[in-house]
Amino acid sequence: MSYDECYIRSVIRAVPDWPEPGVMFRDIxxxxxxxxxxxxxxxxxxxxxxxxxxxxxxxxxxxxFLLGSILSYKLNLPLILIRKKGKLPGDTLTEEYQLEYGSACVEVHTDACKEGDKVLLIDDLIATGGSLLAASTLLRKLGAEITEAAAIIDLPFLHGSSKIQEAGIPVHTLIAY
Structure with missing residues (x-):
């Protein structure tokens, strides 16, 4: 394990029983x-x-969004916002997915990307993989190719990264718990 991985791991806070009993929340x-x-x-x-x-x-x-906006700026690339349902004005596509403790929906603007665009998905962590898979479904409906799903944290015991890879999307994370 590299120094940077050790340092990042040392800064992330573990919050037991949040948002519900039995869940160990990894707070970035x-x-x-x-x-x-x-x-x-x-x-x-x-x-x-x-x-x-x-x-x-x-x-x-x-x-x-916190990671994506900084990375978008550093790499000089457009940023697509995948939002919770009801947060985007205008024409959107919606996709429902399962969480480790419930279900949710995400949306994207219909003009966020187009056929042939190559999109990197980024989030803070991969748990069950539901939100990243839902986002990839939305982007593929718009014609984009998903090049990789990236996150700071992987929770491999919840099998999300495996499900994403089974959907044909490479996965990259910095640390795993």
Whole structure:
């Protein structure tokens, strides 16, 4: 394990029994209070994707927005917002998915991307994979190709990264619990 991985891991806060009993929530909020940790995260993603064949970054509401906006700026790429249902004005597509503790819907603007665009999906963590798979379904309906799904954290015991890979999408994460 590299120094950066160890440092990022040391900054992430574990919150037991949140949002419900039995769930160990991995809170990335401390990463944004620690400039060194945030630099480690953004530098790791920037270095991976600086020469990648991608045309857009799609970030998931809400913590994915924090990473996606910085990465979009650093790589000089357009940012697609994948929002929770009812948060985007105008014409949207909607997709429902299962969470580890319920269900939800995400939406994207119908003009967010087009046929032939190559999109990197980014979020804070991969749990069951539902939100990233729903986002990929939306983007594929618009004609885009999903080049990879990226996150800071993977929770492999919930099998989300496996489900994403089974859907034909490569996965990259910085750390796993």
């Amino acid at each position: 909020a401390p990463l944004f209070q620690d400039p060194k940790a945030l630099h480690c995260v953004i530098d790791a993603f920037s270095q991976r994707y600086i020469d990648a064949d991608i045309s857009h970054i799609a970030a998931l509401d809400a913590r994915g």
